[in-house]
Amino acid sequence: MFVATGIAAGPLHAQDETIVSHGYSFYGDLSYPADYPHFNYVNPDAPKGGELAISFVGALDSMNPYARQGRAHAFSVFMYESLLGEGGAGTAAPADVYGEYYGLLAESVEYPPSKDWVIFHMRPEAQFSDGTPVTAHDIEFSHNLLLDQGFKSYADSVRRSIPKVEVLDDHTIKFYFADGISRRSLIEQVGTVPAWSKKWYDETGARLDESRLETPPGSGPYVVDSVDISRRIVLKRNPDYWGKDLPFNQGRHNFDSLRLEIFGDDTAAFEAFKAGEYTFRSEGDSKRWASGYDFPKVRAGQVVQKELPNGNPPTPTGIVFNLASPILKDQRVREAVALAYNFEWTNESLQYGLYNQRTSFTEGTPLMAESTPTGDELALLTSLGDLVPSVMLTEAARIPHVSNPDRLFDRRQARIAMRLLDEAGWTVGDDGVRRNADGTTLTLNYLFNSAAGATITAVMENFVSNAQKLGIAVRFEKVDPSQYTARKRDRDYDLVHGSYSSFLAAGTGLSQRFGSEDAAFSLFNPAGLASPLVDKLIDVALNADTREEETAALMALDRTLRHEFIMIPLWFNPSHWVAYYDQYAHPEIPPYSLGYLDFWWYDQDKADALRAAGALR
Structure with a gap:
């Protein structure tokens, strides 16, 4: 039996032989203790403000990435959180360790050494952006919604491995795992399901598998500000975000708004970047990286061209x-x-x-x-x-x-x-x-x-x-x-x-x-x-x-x-290729996330100088 001590987990409940911890990893080793103040790689004093704008090339016609038809962007999932927290759009958080998960909507996770089940004890202060509480009933609803209306390959796999979910009270939920199967990934799988509002789905009659532009309220730091599906999507930081003071979120979610500009082709997108229509570009074209960034704003230092380390194995x-x-x-x-x-x-x-x-x-x-x-x-x-x-x-x-x-x-x-x-x-x-x-x-x-x-x-x-x-x-x-x-x-x-x-x-x-x-x-x-x-x-x-x-x-x-x-x-490419208007700052980049939408921040003085010089629109 695993004895939970030190930074690996919380105290062992001897009477029922369960492990209670602020986070989870399969082998029980966590890098951050229960009283961690913030992740090691963030700047906890990063200022809040400003905007980061990126581009998307192609056509979008939905704000629902789970629909069987239509095409949505990662911005459509930015508003949602899970029991065990992740970075924006499913990126790693924390981004300096692999295979470790820490409570976000859940303040603690409880499971036996056999990992036959898991209980999540949720934070009662968590709420959706419409002010309604996030409860265990919403988590159960979201889990079942993915099974009933989500992608078949996911649903079939989950049904085989997770036969039962039980709401123990408004802020406690238990998942049971099937006998005779591996316990790998089960706790983190149920712990990273997006939390959707049962109330919103009940009132609207919306389905997860249908294309739509309307979005349910999320519990995350950003809300949808505006959607023009052929031109742009804008998210704004929710000033009433319930979790802004959690250690999990210190030094993160620093921009007041995130903007996505939509273009029909990459040439148009690059020309728009040069003109200042958006402000951050992750480059994937080697020819452009080698020869396309010799334009006046780069030569003047108004646009930064930089290679940053990437610790992730490349996508196959x-x-x-x-x-x-x-x-x-x-x-x-x-x-x-x-x-x-x-x-x-x-x-x-x-x-x-x-x-x-x-x-x-x-x-x-x-x-x-x-x-x-x-x-x-x-x-x-x-x-x-x-x-x-x-x-x-x-x-x-x-x-x-x-x-x-x-x-x-x-x-x-x-x-x-x-x-x-x-x-x-x-x-x-x-x-x-x-x-x-x-x-x-x-x-x-x-x-x-x-x-x-x-x-x-x-x-x-x-x-x-x-x-x-x-x-x-x-x-x-x-x-x-x-x-x-x-x-x-x-x-x-x-x-x-x-x-x-x-x-x-x-x-x-x-x-x-x-x-x-x-x-x-x-x-x-x-x-x-x-x-x-x-x-x-x-x-x-x-x-x-x-x-x-x-x-x-x-x-x-x-x-x-x-x-x-x-x-x-x-x-x-073993590195991240990025170019951006010189109004942003970042900490040392951790191995598993570039994090520009997560833990970079805005420098107001530099932004004012760029606008005074006419470099930005």
Whole structure:
């Protein structure tokens, strides 16, 4: 039995053997004590005031991100809090530790060493922005609303693992967990569900799965000020925010308003930034980063261009294969298609050599598989018998191919690709097009967002051109953002520029992203991966008793995902690229969040100087 002492948790209740704590982590170790005054990385004396304005490229038509139709922005979830607090729009808080959660709507969490259930003791002073209290009934309602009207892959997973929720009184709620399943991620899962107002939903008759512009009241530090869905969304800081004095919130939520400016394409968005229509830009285009910021305001020091550290593993972004496509079920075809992508030429010729090529789903972390398996990982893989392909035990983890940086179409890699296609039964005809024995053309549709930036569009057009030279009839379908979102949800593509989530620890989200049970419809599994070996490794990771066992299982999972070859890995940037008008300040950036919407602050004197100089509108 875990004895809760020191900073790890609160006192043990011996009579019922429960642990009561101000926060939660699976292994019981918390970095912040119960009496912490603020998170270590914030400036607790940061001034309040001013505005931070960012941009969004594309079309928005909803303020409800849970709707089955429509497209919403992260600003639509900024108003909502949970029992265990998070940063804005689901970012980490605290952002200097991983896998630790601290009470926000809940003042304490109680659970037995077995973690068969959890009780949250809520703060009675918590209230929604309309002045009504946040109660356990709202938490129960929100949990059930996600099950009844939320995304199917999430709801199915939660129903299997959380069979019952019970309101013990107005400010106490208990969740029961199913027998025979891992306790990983269950407490934090129920503890991070957004709290919605039951009263508002009852009075309006609104549904979670329908697109709408009206938003229910939240309990968070910001409220919606105005919405013009084609132009801008503005949030303002709630002066009556109930939680402003909590240690959890010290040095955070410093701006009086947050503004989102909406643009149809990235070129227009950048020109608007130069003109001062918005004030903070997180840059994702290497060409623009290298050459586009040589304009007068940068030279005058009115706009700051800065690289800041990023401790998160990069998002596993790439060209994702739809494994339900009959053509792509053959891994030889996937291998051949991948050989059409020339990272080396692309990086040097189009991206100024600023990127690294991503290899792993846990890039740059201790969980990244390298070389051949050894130690605990090897022992685990060996114990799984025929589930593990023999090649995984004897060869190094898969890494991307290397192409000629001097020539877009690498003839050596092309010969390998053409041999693979021949072996797979797709032979080339006199017209240069590949067909199988039935005369069917090797055709693939590549779904792409037309609002994407010019550089990434050029990269993908070059990839498609190379694939076509191999005899593959690739249709590069550039569709508007609304169509793109709808077709991604319906998995209406052979190839798509998409992503998975990286992982630093075991959690039930691994099953939603990579597991077989939800593979046919999960929005988080765009390839539709369904692998018995992946399922087993997720299960082992979820049921690990020690960090060492968990690490071995997750390293083996990374190795297996790379072996399954569900996407062509693209590039990553090891830093945050940001540009902003010189009216903001920030503390030392913590590992797991850039935090510009969270713990940066406004410098009024600098802002006044910018306006006096005409740098800002």
